[in-house]
Amino acid sequence: MNAPRDLNRKPTGLERIRAAFQAANRAGRAALMPYFTLGYPDAAASLEVIAAIAGAGADLIELGVPFSDPLADGPTIQRSTQAALEQGMTVRGCLELTARLRERGVSQALLLMGYANPMLAYGVELYAADAARAGADGLIIPDLPLEEAAQAQAACLANGLALVYLLSPASPPERIAAAAGATSGFLYLVSLNGVTGARSRLPEGLEGFVARARAAARTPVAVGFGISTPEQAAQVGRLADGVIVGSALIDSVSRSAQPARAAAEFVGNMLSALSPQPPGKGAGERSFVGEN
Amino acid sequence: MKVKICGITSLEDAQAAVRAGADLLGFNFYPASPRYISPQACRAIAEVLRPTGVCLVGVFVNAGVEEVRSTLAECGLHLAQLSGDEPPEVLAELGGLAFKALRPADSQALDGMLARYPARASAPAWLLDAARPGEFGGTGQSADWRLAAGLAARAPLLLAGGLKPENVAAAVRQVRPWGVDVASGVESTTGRKDFHKMVEFIQAARRADLAAEPASAPRAGKYGPYGGQFAPEVLMPALAELEEAYAAAQSDAAFQAEFERLLAEYVGRPTPLSYAARLSEALGGARIYLKREDLAHTGAHKINNALGQALLARRMGKRRIVAETGAGQHGVASATAAALLGLECVVYMGEVDIARQQPNVQRMRLLGAEVRPVQSGSRTLKDAVNEAIRDWVANVGGTYYLLGSALGPHPYPAMVRDFQSVIGREARAQILAQAGRLPDACIACVGGGSNAIGLFQAFRADPGVALVGVEAGGEGLATGRHAARFGDPRKGRPGVLHGTFTYLLQDADGQVAQTHSISAGLDYPAVGPEHAFLHDSGRAEYTSAEDGEALAAFQMLARTEGILPALESAHAVAEAVRRAPKMSRGSILLVNLSGRGDKDLDTVLGLLDRQTGGAQ
Ligand SMILES: Cc1ncc(COP(=O)(O)O)c(C=O)c1O
Numbered sequence: 001m002n003a004p005r006d007l008n009r010k011p012t013g014l015e016r017i018r019a020a021f022q023a024a025n026r027a028g029r030a031a032l033m034p035y036f037t038l039g040y041p042d043a044a045a046s047l048e049v050i051a052a053i054a055g056a057g058a059d060l061i062e063l064g065v066p067f068s069d070p071l072a073d074g075p076t077i078q079r080s081t082q083a084a085l086e087q088g089m090t091v092r093g094c095l096e097l098t099a100r101l102r103e104r105g106v107s108q109a110l111l112l113m114g115y116a117n118p119m120l121a122y123g124v125e126l127y128a129a130d131a132a133r134a135g136a137d138g139l140i141i142p143d144l145p146l147e148e149a150a151q152a153q154a155a156c157l158a159n160g161l162a163l164v165y166l167l168s169p170a171s172p173p174e175r176i177a178a179a180a181g182a183t184s185g186f187l188y189l190v191s192l193n194g195v196t197g198a199r200s201r202l203p204e205g206l207e208g209f210v211a212r213a214r215a216a217a218r219t220p221v222a223v224g225f226g227i228s229t230p231e232q233a234a235q236v237g238r239l240a241d242g243v244i245v246g247s248a249l250i251d252s253v254s255r256s257a258q259p260a261r262a263a264a265e266f267v268g269n270m271l272s273a274l275s276p277q278p279p280g281k282g283a284g285e286r287s288f289v290g291e292n
Numbered sequence: 293m294k295v296k297i298c299g300i301t302s303l304e305d306a307q308a309a310v311r312a313g314a315d316l317l318g319f320n321f322y323p324a325s326p327r328y329i330s331p332q333a334c335r336a337i338a339e340v341l342r343p344t345g346v347c348l349v350g351v352f353v354n355a356g357v358e359e360v361r362s363t364l365a366e367c368g369l370h371l372a373q374l375s376g377d378e379p380p381e382v383l384a385e386l387g388g389l390a391f392k393a394l395r396p397a398d399s400q401a402l403d404g405m406l407a408r409y410p411a412r413a414s415a416p417a418w419l420l421d422a423a424r425p426g427e428f429g430g431t432g433q434s435a436d437w438r439l440a441a442g443l444a445a446r447a448p449l450l451l452a453g454g455l456k457p458e459n460v461a462a463a464v465r466q467v468r469p470w471g472v473d474v475a476s477g478v479e480s481t482t483g484r485k486d487f488h489k490m491v492e493f494i495q496a497a498r499r500a501d502l503a504a505e506p507a508s509a510p511r512a513g514k515y516g517p518y519g520g521q522f523a524p525e526v527l528m529p530a531l532a533e534l535e536e537a538y539a540a541a542q543s544d545a546a547f548q549a550e551f552e553r554l555l556a557e558y559v560g561r562p563t564p565l566s567y568a569a570r571l572s573e574a575l576g577g578a579r580i581y582l583k584r585e586d587l588a589h590t591g592a593h594k595i596n597n598a599l600g601q602a603l604l605a606r607r608m609g610k611r612r613i614v615a616e617t618g619a620g621q622h623g624v625a626s627a628t629a630a631a632l633l634g635l636e637c638v639v640y641m642g643e644v645d646i647a648r649q650q651p652n653v654q655r656m657r658l659l660g661a662e663v664r665p666v667q668s669g670s671r672t673l674k675d676a677v678n679e680a681i682r683d684w685v686a687n688v689g690g691t692y693y694l695l696g697s698a699l700g701p702h703p704y705p706a707m708v709r710d711f712q713s714v715i716g717r718e719a720r721a722q723i724l725a726q727a728g729r730l731p732d733a734c735i736a737c738v739g740g741g742s743n744a745i746g747l748f749q750a751f752r753a754d755p756g757v758a759l760v761g762v763e764a765g766g767e768g769l770a771t772g773r774h775a776a777r778f779g780d781p782r783k784g785r786p787g788v789l790h791g792t793f794t795y796l797l798q799d800a801d802g803q804v805a806q807t808h809s810i811s812a813g814l815d816y817p818a819v820g821p822e823h824a825f826l827h828d829s830g831r832a833e834y835t836s837a838e839d840g841e842a843l844a845a846f847q848m849l850a851r852t853e854g855i856l857p858a859l860e861s862a863h864a865v866a867e868a869v870r871r872a873p874k875m876s877r878g879s880i881l882l883v884n885l886s887g888r889g890d891k892d893l894d895t896v897l898g899l900l901d902r903q904t905g906g907a908q
Contacts, residue, residue, distance in 0.1 A: 069789060071524060072526075119802070123347065125415035143791070170529045193689070
């Protein structure tokens with residue numbers, strides 16, 4: 001399928017993701033990529049929270065598409081996706097919320113993070129087409145390893161979407177090379193062997209893992225899973241091009257009576273921790289591995 | 293394979309189409325069509341349907357760009373199908389929103405059309421319909437399938453034109469389209485859809501598609517299109533390590549000898565094959581033989597697999613095993629194998645199952661295993677698998693995941709089948725020795741499918757032997773409260789759960805459905821991928837038995853044969869009870885009695901109490 005794509009001037013998803021990493025890089029820091037569950041605690045509230053995350057200056061946003069059996073998620077995200085499903089959230093509802101975010105002027109790169117089955121049930125090609133039309137820039141599918149991803153890969157390609165592959169500290173060199181070669185947008189490094197969820201300490205050996213991945217990568221590398229505090233974010237930000245924070249953000253939003261405000265504050269704190277000290281002009285450019 | 297049901301004119305038909313499994317619905321805005329629907333009426337239907345996730349398509353004939361755009365927006369439709377003589381500019385201006393219906397008379401005409409209408413970037417690229425000058429589709433005539441096949445090879449094609457339940461399989465085999473489109477072929481009268489015809493059509497299309505899957509270069513762990521490794525990245529290296537270790541163990545004579553020694557000296561194999569004389573007499577038809585897995589140590593077939601995998605875990609140097617359990621039989625078997633081999637053992641079990649299978653919970657604890665209650669989701673087997681996998685993910689280096697059925701990512705389905713195939717090997721030799729011939733049918737209950745695949749394996753190459761799997765019919769297929777993945781085409785559709793692509797009970801949004809069965813071991817929304825393949829290929833057939841039938845079979849076997857079967861196994865007995873009277877006295881049914889019923893006494897006594905209480 002090599003039909004000419006329509007020539008409207010919107011940037012493709014890939015371009016938007018690339019620009020987000022470059023902008024953060026120019027500001028001398030790692031890009032911040034918060035994760036939030038679409039439809040949690042309900043559709044309207046999630047829209048407010050995500051708009052607030054965008055308003056507070058997050059660089060990219062991961063939008064969680066709820067699934068009944070989220071294998072790779074810990075209790076916090078499980079509870080949030082379960083609550084969203086109980087509120088009637090669907091895949092189509094998630095795409096509609098994504099479109100609403102764009103209508104509200106959210107200009108950040110948006111990545112839909114969801115498990116394989118709802119996408120298969122929707123139809124892989126339709127899902128990619130509708131996601132792109134709704135304004136999403138890429139997909140992250142935690143239970144779709146490279147070996148099973150051919151169809152999704154083609155659908156993403158046809159719609160200008162990134163398909164982001166994940167790596168874990170257990171990934172051997174062959175898998176690192178394969179994922180680095182196949183991923184688009186960025187390479188998602190799962191910091192630890194385990195499910196999502198806030199942790200009190202960063203895993204040992206993270207530095208080596210990021211270095212190995214970076215050596216193979218042709219895109220920016222971002223680290224997620226377990227990052228909870230601004231201090232941890234700052235530490236990870238010194239190693240990687242992007243920092244992904246999910247459970248800790250959801251925890252703080254859940255605890256607050258003013259979810260949008262809590263989200264904005266959380267993102268603000270993370271951003272200032274990532275920003276070069278002292279902040280402002282004069283911060284040197286980070287050395288940044290070239291991307292394709 | 294996508295299926296578009298076209299010419300929807302009422303909400304009732306639309307909902308029936310969704311229930312039958314349609315992926316796309318078409319609404320015809322061409323006033324001359326007998327299936328015309330006004331945008332207002334369409335909008336009311338679309339509002340109800342949007343949450344179901346089906347793709348809604350508006351069908352236009354010679355409408356302008358603005359009309360198409362505004363109708364799509366006003367009705368809340370996803371795509372436009374242009375079925376008239378629209379100029380290419382209309383299509384170009386609509387961008388990704390529209391695809392063109394082509395009605396070429398011959399290949400030359402088609403080439404001309406393709407020059408004017410390039411493939412849409414996403415699927416479907418085009419729709420191909422029958423040529424009939426002066427009419428705009430929906431004529432009931434067949435398209436040229438040879439032309440269609442050429443087109444389908446280039447880009448995702450939606451094939452239309454005279455399709456119906458009787459010819460769609462042939463069309464799919466010849467054309468290999470991305471999807472098929474049907475209107476009149478599934479109607480009772482013009483404009484009225486027939487639910488049963490839609491189900492028939494959709495199943496025929498899907499089966500033909502799956503069967504036509506290229507047979508060349510099968511990947512390890514694929515059963516036709518089913519199986520695979522849909523696992524988080526963290527587990528991929530662990531699965532590779534497991535695959536390698538299992539292959540090495542298979543070709544290691546010492547490993548095999550150790551496994552066989554334990555099966556004989558510890559499990560007590562071979563388990564007998566018992567002729568059920570009084571049961572057969574009472575039913576007055578086929579002779580029924582029971583393969584007595586209930587007599588294996590720990591009381592079910594699960595021990596065969598648990599020992600095999602525990603030996604493998606030890607060989608791999610893993611000191612800790614995690615397992616999931618539903619009925620508790622696999623948990624007990626794992627705890628037993630772990631005790632025997634000196635391994636640490638953690639068993640995840642849903643809270644609902646803990647409550648209904650107490651004796652097994654106590655046994656696991658006495659065997660030194662830690663039973664971790666699972667509170668997430670439906671708190672049954674599916675959620676126990678989720679938690680066991682999460683544990684494995686977090687402890688992937690030193691932990692072995694001992695999966696209890698022929699499920700999960702490759703290599704589990706093959707490995708579990710191999711360890712359980714001792715059931716069929718013994719049974720085949722025993723029936724030949726005792727009855728002098730092979731059975732007419734082998735019957736087994738199907739939860740994840742390990743006892744069934746273990747029995748079937750030895751008979752697959754015997755063409756005269758029917759293979760029958762029995763799913764949990766729960767409170768009845770119509771109630772939705774069951775675990776019949778094959779029996780309920782409305783909810784049971786191929787999908788991904790727990791690392792494998794297989795038949796899965798799910799809603800239209802791809803969320804995994806809640807299941808129900810009187811027996812915890814069958815109460816699971818997916819089925820082993822090899823069964824999905826056996827089902828589609830027709831080599832095995834799958835039926836279901838309801839809770840009440842299983843309970844009645846339980847009692848009948850108890851009184852006629854002096855055997856209390858597990859409620860899971862009682863489902864297989866129920867199928868034999870159904871079949872035997874219709875068969876001649878010379879025929880033979882071989883039933884896998886996968887386990888014994890001690891664990892189910894509370895459940896059974898409670899239900900019987902209620903039954904007699906209700907009768908008084
Ligand atoms: C006695 C018995 N039979 C059958 C089953 C169903 O499992 P499978 O389909 O894997 O044989 C179970 C599961 O717990 C069981 O305990």
